[in-house]
Amino acid sequence: MNLTESIKxxxxxxxxxxxxxxxxxxxxIIGIGSVIMITSVGxxxxxxxxxxxxxxxxxxxxxQMKNPNKAKTRDFxxxxxxELIRKHPEVENVCPYFQGWGASVKLKNPKEEKESLINxxxxxxxxxxxxxxxxxxxxxxxxxKTKSKVVIIDxxxxxxxxxxxxxxxxxxxxxxxxxxxxxxxxxxxKNANAALESMMGDQMPSMLYAPIETVxxxxxxxxxxYFYVTTKDASSADQTALxxxxxxxxxxxxxxxxxxxxxxxxxxxxxxxxGIITGFISFVAGISLxxxxxxxxxxxxxxxxxxxxxIGIRKSLGAKNKDIRQxxxxxxxxxTIIGGVIGIxxxxxxxxxxxxxxKITPKISSLSIIVxxxxxxIIGIIAGVYPANKxxxxxxxEALRYE
Amino acid sequence: MxxxxxxxxxxxxxxxxxxxxxxxxxxVIPKExxxxxxxxxxxxxxxMNILGCLDRSTSGKYYLDKVDISSLEDNDLxxxxxxxxxxxxQAFNLLPKLTALENVELPMIYAGAxxxxxxxxxxxxxxxxxxxxxxxxxxxxxxxxxxxRVAIARALVNSPSxxxxxEPTGNLDSKSSKEIMGIFQKLNExxxxxxxxxxxxxxxxxxxxxxxxxxxxIISDKAVLTTIKAGGNEL
Numbered sequence: 317m318n319l320t321e322s323i324k325x326x327x328x329x330x331x332x333x334x335x336x337x338x339x340x341x342x343x344x345i346i347g348i349g350s351v352i353m354i355t356s357v358g359x360x361x362x363x364x365x366x367x368x369x370x371x372x373x374x375x376x377x378x379x380q381m382k383n384p385n386k387a388k389t390r391d392f393x394x395x396x397x398x399e400l401i402r403k404h405p406e407v408e409n410v411c412p413y414f415q416g417w418g419a420s421v422k423l424k425n426p427k428e429e430k431e432s433l434i435n436x437x438x439x440x441x442x443x444x445x446x447x448x449x450x451x452x453x454x455x456x457x458x459x460x461k462t463k464s465k466v467v468i469i470d471x472x473x474x475x476x477x478x479x480x481x482x483x484x485x486x487x488x489x490x491x492x493x494x495x496x497x498x499x500x501x502x503x504x505x506k507n508a509n510a511a512l513e514s515m516m517g518d519q520m521p522s523m524l525y526a527p528i529e530t531v532x533x534x535x536x537x538x539x540x541x542y543f544y545v546t547t548k549d550a551s552s553a554d555q556t557a558l559x560x561x562x563x564x565x566x567x568x569x570x571x572x573x574x575x576x577x578x579x580x581x582x583x584x585x586x587x588x589x590x591g592i593i594t595g596f597i598s599f600v601a602g603i604s605l606x607x608x609x610x611x612x613x614x615x616x617x618x619x620x621x622x623x624x625x626x627i628g629i630r631k632s633l634g635a636k637n638k639d640i641r642q643x644x645x646x647x648x649x650x651x652t653i654i655g656g657v658i659g660i661x662x663x664x665x666x667x668x669x670x671x672x673x674x675k676i677t678p679k680i681s682s683l684s685i686i687v688x689x690x691x692x693x694i695i696g697i698i699a700g701v702y703p704a705n706k707x708x709x710x711x712x713x714e715a716l717r718y719e
Numbered sequence: 720m721x722x723x724x725x726x727x728x729x730x731x732x733x734x735x736x737x738x739x740x741x742x743x744x745x746x747v748i749p750k751e752x753x754x755x756x757x758x759x760x761x762x763x764x765x766x767m768n769i770l771g772c773l774d775r776s777t778s779g780k781y782y783l784d785k786v787d788i789s790s791l792e793d794n795d796l797x798x799x800x801x802x803x804x805x806x807x808x809q810a811f812n813l814l815p816k817l818t819a820l821e822n823v824e825l826p827m828i829y830a831g832a833x834x835x836x837x838x839x840x841x842x843x844x845x846x847x848x849x850x851x852x853x854x855x856x857x858x859x860x861x862x863x864x865x866x867x868r869v870a871i872a873r874a875l876v877n878s879p880s881x882x883x884x885x886e887p888t889g890n891l892d893s894k895s896s897k898e899i900m901g902i903f904q905k906l907n908e909x910x911x912x913x914x915x916x917x918x919x920x921x922x923x924x925x926x927x928x929x930x931x932x933x934x935x936x937i938i939s940d941k942a943v944l945t946t947i948k949a950g951g952n953e954l
Contacts, residue, residue, distance in 0.1 A: 321828050332816055629812045632773060633873070634801020634829040636794050712773045716812065 319646075326647040329619075330654075340615035341655030343608025344695065348659025348688050349666065350601035356667035356678035358594030362587050364676045376444060377557050379543040379564070382575040391573045393540040393564070395528065398438070400567055406547045406556040409440040412528050412540040416492060430476055431521045434467075434490065436528030444544045447525075452484035452503030459502075460527035468503035473522040490524065492534055499526065553578055608655070609695040616648050616703035627707050628715025641708035648700025649693055656692030660685060720880065720912055721747035721770065726779030728765050728935075739765040740776070741935040747881070747914060752907040754923035754943075755916045757932030763916050764885065766932070770914060771804055771883050772796040784880055801829050805874030809886035811866040813858040813873075819845060820854040823873045830877055844872035848902055864895030871902060875911070882906065884915040888922055900925040901949035925949055 330337040379401070381387050393412075401410045414436035441447070442454040450471055459466050467488070474483045486501050505525075532538055547556045557576035564574050620627070627640055660680075667678035728740040740762045747753055757763045768774035769781060772788060781788040783803060791799065800806075813822045823841040832840070845851055848868040858866055867887060874882055884903070888896035904925060907913055915926060923929050924947045931939040 318831065328816060625812075626814055629814060630825070630829075631797065632771070632800060632806050632808075632812070633826045634797050634877075636797040636829070638794075639829060713768055716773075716808070 319642075322643050322646045323650065325643060326650045329647060330651060336615060337651060340612050341608075341651050341658070343604060343611040344652050344655030344692055345608075345659040345662065347601060347603075347605030347608045348656045348692060349663035350604065351598050352660050352663025352680065352684065352688060353666040353670065353678075354594060354597045354601060355684055356664060356680045357670050357674070357676070358590060358598075359679040359681065359684075360667070360671055360676045361674070362590050363679055365586055365590070366583060376579045377543075377545040377547065377553060377560070378577040378579070379545060379557075379560060380541065380575055380577070382573055387573065388570075391568055391570050393543065393574075394538055395532070395540060397540065397543065397564060397567065400563060401543055401545060401560055404556065404560060404563065406549065406552060407545055407560075408548050409443040409544075409546045411438050411440040411444050411544045413437055413441075413542045413544055414528050414531055414535075414537070414540055416531055416535060430473060432473065432490075432524050433521050434492070434524045434526060434531055436531030437525050438528055441525065441544075444546060448506040450504045450506050451482045452501070454503060455525065455527055460529040463530045463533050464527060465497055465499045465530055466502045466526065467499040468505055468525040469501055470505045470507045470522055472507045473524075474501075474504050476522075494534065494536070497534060499524075553580065605691065605695060609652070609699045612648055612651055612655075612696065613699035613703060615651075616644060616700055617706070619647070620644060620703045620707040623707075624710060624715050624718040627710050628712050628718065631710070631712035632716060637708040640710075641704045644704035644707045645697065645700040648704070649696035652692040652696030652699065653689065656689050659692075660688055720749045720751075720784065721745070721914075722780075722782040723770075724780040724782075726766075726769070726781065727777045728762075728769065728774075729777045739935055740769075743779070743935075743937060745930065745937065745940075747912065749912050750907070750910055752903070752913045752927045753915065754926040754929045755914065755932065756918060756920070756923050756929055758918065760934075761932040762935040763932045765935075767883060767885050767914075767916050770881075771806055772799045797829075801826055802877055803880045805877070805879040805882045807867065807870050807874050807882065807884040807887045809889040811858070811863075811870050811890070813866055813869055815858050818855050818857055819850060819861065819869045819872075822858070822869055823876050826873060826877045840876055841872070844876040845869070847875065847906075848872045862895070863891045864898050867891060867895070867899050868902065871899075871906075875906070880912065882911055882913045884913065886916055886918070888917070888919070896922065897949050904946075904949055921947075 379393070381391060381393065395412055398410055398412050401407055416434040416436070437455060438460055439455055439457045447468075449468070452468070455466065455468065458464075467490070469483075469488070471481050474481045477483075477488065478486060481504055483501050483504060487498050488501060489496050490499050528540070545556075545560065547553045557578060561574045561576055565571055627635075630640060664678070664680050667680065671678040723743055723745045726740055726743040727738070730737045730739055743762075743766065755763045755766065765774070769776050770783075772783075772791075776789060779789070783799065786799075788796070788799065806812075813819075814825070817825070820838070820841050823844050824837045827837045827840060842851070842854065845854055848871050850865060850868050850872065853861060853865060853869075856865075858869070861869065867890075871882075871887075882903075887903075888899055891899060900922060903913055903915070907927075913926075915922075917923050924943060926943060927946055928940070928942050930937060
């Protein structure tokens with residue numbers, strides 16, 4: 317008996333007992349469905365998190381003081397260090413960053429006010445952040461050298477203060493702790509936190525970006541909170557971080573004073589945790605696959621008993637043991653494969669459901685489809701072998717007598 | 720065609736051994752039509768099962784078309800059943816989910832015939848038993864006589880060397896019995912060798928030779944002097 321005939325015959329028998337076939341595959345459907353649902357949501361969240369980290373700039377090193385409270389004045393990072401860091405051959409971009417403390421910055425023009433934070437940056441910031449400009453330009457080197465009072469604001473602030481977005485060239489008054497200064501707007505950025513900001517409303521301070529020299533000058537402060545550094549080769553970032561720390565320690569004549577954070581490590585850690593959770597839940601879901609396999613085996617055993625006479629008839633007509641074995645094995649495998657395919661479909665739909673609640677796009681890889689179809693085939697074979705062998709070994713005379 | 724020499728068959732029932740066949744020797748030549756008679760338990764069904772390669776003898780030789788069947792493996796026996804033997808059972812033994820045509824196709828599926836060839840040959844076989852108009856009916860849509868005709872068509876479809884019929888009229892009324900016997904007679908006239916088990920004398924009289932069993936032994940082997948014609952009107 318060739319394969320096509322076995323498959324045809326298997327479908328005929330499965331369709332003849334639709335309800336039973338469905339119940340037999342239910343365990344497989346639930347098992348495969350939950351594995352697919354969980355892995356697709358897991359993979360979706362991983363890529364969503366990765367994308368978030370990409371926005372922050374993966375491979376980005378953050379250099380800061382280890383213990384600011386115990387630091388001596390000479391330990392403080394300064395603007396001069398920018399050039400030192402830039403000298404390292406692996407360094408691509410370096411941006412000193414200082415956030416005006418005293419935190420609140422008030423805007424007085426034309427009439428609206430909004431809590432804001434002023435951040436001092438340099439020309440490399442554009443390469444280090446995901447900041448996207450809607451209008452105007454980025455901060456350039458000469459802005460810092462001349463300590464120009466130029467500023468980049470975001471679209472939310474622009475809308476709030478000017479009731480429009482294209483406000484390049486306008487002037488805003490920024491009130492700091494030491495006085496009020498007029499800044500010329502040179503750029504309007506797209507608000508990356510639009511969702512968050514719309515929820516928090518006015519509570520969410522706006523971010524102003526100005527040349528760090530200008531901001532330092534206004535605060536009469538010469539130090540830098542952090543250096544953001546990107547390296548040419550992300551894989552050697554840890555080594556570069558170590559060397560940069562050494563260079564800074566030599567310059568500042570101290571030891572163990574600086575701390576470098578590698579954003580890639582955070583991403584890796586988050587993804588690892590997510591992977592472990594996904595793996596564990598999938599494992600639990602996989603147990604239901606095992607139960608499903610037992611269900612299929614059980615039904616196949618019942619089927620063989622029920623069809624004893626048919627087996628006898630087929631044998632009397634010339635079916636070899638292997639023909640009978642093949643017929644029942646294929647029936648079991650088709651049962652589990654169909655269950656697997658239904659499971660994949662439902663699992664993916666479930667993933668989309670959960671994903672839309674979690675605001676992520678579930679990801680289903682062709683690998684996971686191949687693996688789950690493979691697994692259901694194997695379950696079918698394992699569940700089918702015993703009943704099929706039992707059928708194949710039936711004595712034709714006994715089987716023909718079976719009522 | 721069929722040659723049996725000193726055939727024994729013993730069943731073990733717990734510790735008791737029961738001899739179902741004792742030293743049977745029998746020859747069936749091509750184009751014969753033999754009835755095997757005997758009371759139940761006389762060993763005639765055991766002989767049928769051995770002739771049909773469904774069972775093995777305990778000792779003795781069985782040659783079918785000069786092939787020594789007693790020495791064959793299970794798989795070879797299955798192939799012999801498939802190609803050389805056509806079975807007709809008392810209980811018809813059709814598969815209920817298949818149509819008449821599909822039932823007739825079954826032996827050819829195991830013979831590895833192609834789809835088209837199967838359809839054609841199955842059609843011819845059904846025509847031969849006068850059921851060309853019932854090919855798409857399932858067994859439960861057919862009368863007893865019609866079911867047995869499908870079974871005969873199925874037994875014939877691989878052009879076997881011998882047709883074995885085990886009480887083929889046992890489940891049929893007398894009218895259908897006559898029809899079926901008519902078909903057997905016609906097939907025999909066309910050259911098909913038939914061995915039939917029956918316990919009804921009036922059925923046996925449709926054949927050409929009657930072999931009678933009692934307690935596992937042949938007690939008589941006689942030619943039928945005046946074979947009754949079933950009068951198979953439409954045949």
